[in-house]
Amino acid sequence: MLKRESIKLDGVLNYDLPMEQIVTRLSRPRTCAVARPCSRDDSSPRVQGVCDHCGGKLVQREDDRPEAVRLRMEVYEKSTKPLADYYRQRGCF
């Protein structure tokens, strides 16, 4: 659980975006049920619920649901962000 959280956070786009926008983007169903790696981009599928690449059905992963995304964002705000700010202020990024 903990390990997966950190991996997911690495992939979380841009924290300057408003919270609701982030939640919307991250909670979009986009995991291909046929071949998972082919659906991890940010663009919307041409046909709702269908993978552009292989025509497979797009499913929503358990941890991509809005509630789960929101929870990850809260964890980030509390734990990772203060640390990131600390280093940013010292010109480390």
Ligand SMILES: [Zn+2]
């Ligand atoms: Zn696919």
